[in-house]
Amino acid sequence: MSNLIQTGDNADITKERRNATFDIHDMSLFLYGSEEILKRRKEMLAFVKSKPEFNDPIPTEFMNREQRVDNGARKIVAMTDNTDEIDAGDFFGEGMYFQGLIMGRDLHPMSLHYVMFLPTIQGQSDDEQLDEWLPLTISRSFVGTYAQTELGHGTNLSKLETTATYDPKAGEFVLHSPSITAAKWWPGGLGKSANVAIVVANLYTQGECKGPHPFFVQLRDYDTHEPLKGITVGDIGPKLGFNTSDNGFLLFNNFRIPRRNMLMRYAKVLPDGTYIKPQHAKLAFGTMVFVRSIMIKDQSTQLAAAACIAKRYSAIRRQGEIKQGAGEVQILDYQTQQLRIFPVMARAFCFMFAAYEIRDLYMKVTEQLGEGNTELLPEIHALTSGLKSVVSYEVALGIEQCRMACGGHGYSQASAFPEIYAYAVAGCTYEGENIVMLLQVARFLMKAAEEVMNGKAKLADICAYLAKRGANKSRLRTADEYRGDVIIEDLEHVARNQVFRAYDSLKRKEKEMPSEEAWNKTAIELCKASRWHVRLYLAKNFLHKISTAKGAIREPLENLARLYAFDIITSSHGEFLRGGFMSEAQLDELKGGFYTLLERLRRNAVAIVDSWDFDDKELHSILGKRDGNVYSSLLDWAQQSQLNRTQVLPTFNKYLGPMMKEGRSKL
Ligand SMILES: CCCCCCCC/C=C\CCCCCCCCCCCCCCCC(=O)SCCNC(=O)CCNC(=O)[C@H](O)C(C)(C)COP(=O)(O)OP(=O)(O)OC[C@H]1O[C@@H](n2cnc3c(N)ncnc32)[C@H](O)[C@@H]1OP(=O)(O)O
Ligand SMILES: Cc1cc2nc3c(=O)[nH]c(=O)nc-3n(C[C@H](O)[C@H](O)[C@H](O)COP(=O)(O)OP(=O)(O)OC[C@H]3O[C@@H](n4cnc5c(N)ncnc54)[C@H](O)[C@@H]3O)c2cc1C
Numbered sequence: 001m002s003n004l005i006q007t008g009d010n011a012d013i014t015k016e017r018r019n020a021t022f023d024i025h026d027m028s029l030f031l032y033g034s035e036e037i038l039k040r041r042k043e044m045l046a047f048v049k050s051k052p053e054f055n056d057p058i059p060t061e062f063m064n065r066e067q068r069v070d071n072g073a074r075k076i077v078a079m080t081d082n083t084d085e086i087d088a089g090d091f092f093g094e095g096m097y098f099q100g101l102i103m104g105r106d107l108h109p110m111s112l113h114y115v116m117f118l119p120t121i122q123g124q125s126d127d128e129q130l131d132e133w134l135p136l137t138i139s140r141s142f143v144g145t146y147a148q149t150e151l152g153h154g155t156n157l158s159k160l161e162t163t164a165t166y167d168p169k170a171g172e173f174v175l176h177s178p179s180i181t182a183a184k185w186w187p188g189g190l191g192k193s194a195n196v197a198i199v200v201a202n203l204y205t206q207g208e209c210k211g212p213h214p215f216f217v218q219l220r221d222y223d224t225h226e227p228l229k230g231i232t233v234g235d236i237g238p239k240l241g242f243n244t245s246d247n248g249f250l251l252f253n254n255f256r257i258p259r260r261n262m263l264m265r266y267a268k269v270l271p272d273g274t275y276i277k278p279q280h281a282k283l284a285f286g287t288m289v290f291v292r293s294i295m296i297k298d299q300s301t302q303l304a305a306a307a308c309i310a311k312r313y314s315a316i317r318r319q320g321e322i323k324q325g326a327g328e329v330q331i332l333d334y335q336t337q338q339l340r341i342f343p344v345m346a347r348a349f350c351f352m353f354a355a356y357e358i359r360d361l362y363m364k365v366t367e368q369l370g371e372g373n374t375e376l377l378p379e380i381h382a383l384t385s386g387l388k389s390v391v392s393y394e395v396a397l398g399i400e401q402c403r404m405a406c407g408g409h410g411y412s413q414a415s416a417f418p419e420i421y422a423y424a425v426a427g428c429t430y431e432g433e434n435i436v437m438l439l440q441v442a443r444f445l446m447k448a449a450e451e452v453m454n455g456k457a458k459l460a461d462i463c464a465y466l467a468k469r470g471a472n473k474s475r476l477r478t479a480d481e482y483r484g485d486v487i488i489e490d491l492e493h494v495a496r497n498q499v500f501r502a503y504d505s506l507k508r509k510e511k512e513m514p515s516e517e518a519w520n521k522t523a524i525e526l527c528k529a530s531r532w533h534v535r536l537y538l539a540k541n542f543l544h545k546i547s548t549a550k551g552a553i554r555e556p557l558e559n560l561a562r563l564y565a566f567d568i569i570t571s572s573h574g575e576f577l578r579g580g581f582m583s584e585a586q587l588d589e590l591k592g593g594f595y596t597l598l599e600r601l602r603r604n605a606v607a608i609v610d611s612w613d614f615d616d617k618e619l620h621s622i623l624g625k626r627d628g629n630v631y632s633s634l635l636d637w638a639q640q641s642q643l644n645r646t647q648v649l650p651t652f653n654k655y656l657g658p659m660m661k662e663g664r665s666k667l
Helices: 011-019 025-032 034-048 065-081 088-102 111-124 127-138 281-314 335-370 375-407 407-411 417-428 432-451 459-465 484-509 515-521 521-548 549-569 574-580 584-602 605-611 630-638 650-666
Strands: 145-149 165-166 172-176 194-206 208-218 231-236 250-251 255-259
Touching: 011 165, 011 605, 025 034, 025 605, 034 335, 034 417, 065 088, 065 584, 088 574, 111 127, 111 145, 111 194, 111 208, 127 335, 127 407, 145 172, 172 194, 172 208, 208 255, 208 281, 281 335, 281 375, 281 417, 281 605, 335 521, 335 549, 335 584, 335 605, 375 417, 375 432, 375 459, 375 521, 407 417, 432 459, 432 521, 459 484, 459 521, 484 515, 484 521, 484 549, 484 574, 515 521, 521 549, 549 574, 549 584, 549 605, 574 584, 584 605
Parallel strands: 145 194, 165 194
Antiparallel strands: 165 172, 172 255, 194 208, 231 250
């Protein structure tokens, strides 16, 4: 319990750690899953700290764009020179941690190479192509990206304008961008770093369009790095975040590639132009499903980092008095502060546990696909789409809430909140805009509802609640007894009602107008149904997971899981009051229970975030420093500002000085 306490630490934060009721190592173990994982984290951290080449010459916040891109390229080469440190079998577990320690919260020139190009090569190439491209990808013989989105189209893949037209005489595809809006736009690393790409283009063969397919395309000369003839490529400029990444644009002018550059594990084009269909129409979208699944862990880690910073800072910050004359209190003692931060922490745990589940399901689906079984594809598509949307949205709101909870210092880049927010909020957009992804979940739910209505419900486990006949009154008696199954029953009730309300509304409208129009006019209710479905999944998984905890960590975990559920219910209470399912008295009881949970969590507030095992190097936040010595560090940090290199800036002599002189001379 005392392993985070060191001499010289801030007294308030030390007191917090001493007061904890559990050993943070036990909690870390529960969170990360095994001693081996914790040990490996320590080893990787020690390794990264031992290598000066992984350090930034100045804090990245003080760098301009060119310096960031340069520093990012330097570090990613140094990092990938040292990948022996990562267990290749746990690439996206250890890989994510290792990368975070070195690269920080940013993309870099090779992000897309690892996150999408490599998985696409692995997942979409046939054996012969794999033999050719995989070693080159792993050995970093080229730098790849994933170029799908266009200036005019991102979400609606069927309307991508880039064409790949097969020419059987030459045995080649001709890639072409027929308009400005056909320009590929956004791909990470495309602007200046990548020399190859997986390009997603609409395939034409024998005069017919066969929809979007992936192609391996060389973009630049391997030696000179100049763009090849027929290729126009460049950087799209600065963004809200991710400014170490050169997201790019790309246009093709009748650019030819060999037939075998189409990735042919699933769909194929034979030399004469005959098209062989894949087993499932959406297998080519597999890399997106993969990234949506790994995003959940990344997003929950960002949220936990935000909560960690906010809690540690709230433990050392003293402002105002609760009892007149008793001295200024730690701001963590204010109930309103607890309301802002504790539910965020609860969500971080909840999302992390969901990330483990989705990783396991993804692995199962991959195994089945290898055996030619596509049965689970709709389920994993719906689940990853839904989790990606709900989690990234909640994460963005939670980070912002933590930032505001830290007052003025939260607005400084020294807090790391701007960086965390800019990094995480992108997840609401990339890999499928969130609303569009929720509507994908709704398609899945409407099919399930239809099956229930037709009485032939053979539903996926995650929708089994739709076929249940639940009670029409909540069994909630006292907040203290409101746990596990009773909470789940109530969430199921609300989710089921919303799914069927959306279903009924859709069916009614379909009688009056074409089904696509009816869909659009029901879209708000459909998205609501998807959100409740996902929240239910998250809560069930959270409550189930914590029921396996043993010893002193059990109580704080139960408090967190119940806080998560109470928060959902009290902040959407209208849904629970509907039709008299809950009474106002029950709701008041629940609100009281929510406040009690905040009080109970107060004592362990700092220990709970400590258990995420963030080192200062990873957290990269002055406000969130482990030792709590925030004020002296803030002063040190500010002194590194470029503006402090000289006492008098040229702007004084150019503008402000003459202005003031003139002002004085007129008096
Ligand atoms: C060895 C060296 C070691 C080096 C070490 C390196 C270490 C580094 C390691 C690790 C680092 C890891 C860090 C991880 C950090 C986490 C991630 C952070 C980084 C992120 C980087 C950013 C990347 C961003 C990239 C992109 O954004 S790429 C572009 C993404 N674009 C989209 O997502 C587009 C969204 N649109 C769509 O998906 C589709 O168009 C649509 C909306 C789904 C609609 O499709 P369509 O029109 O075709 O279909 P519908 O008509 O709507 O539906 C028809 C039916 O098909 C079903 N469907 C649709 N999609 C799928 C699918 N994917 N799977 C299955 N089924 C699908 C749909 O449901 C319909 O079914 P039906 O039954 O109802 O008919
Ligand atoms: C940081 C970042 C990195 C990226 N990296 C890559 C990359 O490496 N490679 C790549 O190919 N792409 C990349 N992208 C692009 C990204 O995948 C797309 O921006 C994303 O898929 C959303 O598509 P869009 O921009 O076309 O949004 P749009 O679809 O135009 O969305 C705009 C609005 O329209 C709404 N809308 C659209 N369609 C519907 C519908 N059917 N029903 C209801 N509402 C709808 C959306 O909800 C949203 O509110 C990146 C984007 C970002 C921000």
